[in-house]
Amino acid sequence: MKVGIIGAGVMGRGIAQVSASAGHQVVLFEINDEVLQIAKTNIAATLSKALELGKINAESVAATHENLQYTSRIADVQVDLIIEAIVEKFEVKMQVLSQLAEINGSSTIYASNTSSIPLTQIAANFAYPAQVVGIHYFNPAHIMKLVEVISAEQTSPEVLQIAKNYVTSVNKTCIVAKDAPGFIVNRVARHFYVEGLKIAEENAASYEVIDDLVRASGFKMGPFELMDLIGVETNLSVTQSMYELFNYDPKFRPNRIQQKIVQAGYFGRKTGKGFYTYEK
Structure with a gap:
């Protein structure tokens, strides 16, 4: 093909x-x-x-x-x-x-x-x-x-x-x-990111601590590492889309921390900076 x-x-x-x-x-x-x-x-x-x-x-x-x-x-x-x-x-x-x-x-x-x-x-x-x-x-x-x-x-x-x-x-x-909002994986995974961002926003833990805890629980990457890999702006775009498709259900609401990072042009590994800083 x-x-x-x-x-x-x-x-x-x-x-x-x-x-x-x-x-x-x-x-x-x-x-x-x-x-x-x-x-x-x-x-x-x-x-x-x-x-x-x-x-x-x-x-x-x-x-x-x-x-x-x-x-x-x-x-x-x-x-x-x-x-x-x-x-x-x-x-x-x-x-x-x-x-x-x-x-x-x-x-x-x-x-x-x-x-x-x-x-x-x-x-x-x-x-x-x-x-x-x-x-x-x-x-x-x-x-x-x-x-x-x-x-x-x-x-x-x-x-x-x-x-x-x-x-x-x-x-x-x-x-x-099925052609439903987020399909299967992104619908399940959205709260992996959203809850991590809420914890950081409430100053309950740093990005590093949250990622460390998630990896210690058996995941290969924490939410902030993964968002930096995917592209912070891409991840935010998906969250915004799902928030709208689910009629603005608060559990899908985009987080201000992520919005500010995207506004600054920090998209993750591809730009050398996201939630973390990388050598280009």
Whole structure:
């Protein structure tokens, strides 16, 4: 299958690597040349590290690179399956998907990696609603085993099955979720972040202490470490979206600490500062 990944940020480049490593021909599209080059460098480094650790062999590394095409021209994205992993804004997603529909037509499958925007809303505003489906990876995509597949009200059974087959083909665990706010994982995980922020806001514990306690309880990362990894602004956007979709239920209310950090431009590891400071 030829797969087009839209957006070469942290999530997009991870999905591209996973797909190419599984043998799919991948076109990774990114309008920003600098971000595209960073993605290419990062994928090469990640594969080299996996080779060094003995997780893959040299032939697999070479095959993955061979399967990857990097481009800043949207016209190059002529594929069987599109997975968009761009900014979590409905209008932006629809604009890009509309451009891709003109290039690819009605036979291509149009998947969104959205964390919280209703797939039914996307499909209702799209030229080929039956071809829309959700394929939701988790960060980092090349490590996390779970992928949610979300069916919009309009998604055809055939498209849903192809999406499930694709997830299986990239050696991930596929779960099918209803098109409900936050789907499954983000709805459950929202309070992991929100409660951590409330504890910090009340000065009951520092970011470091909260993260230490969570890790001591068996989690690999605490909420503040994880938000910095995902992107503080991305995490906040999902919380805001779910707050609105749940009719402003207070338990989903965005936290002022996180809002201020985002307003300051501190998005986490990608900017060198979030809840913690990192060497760039």
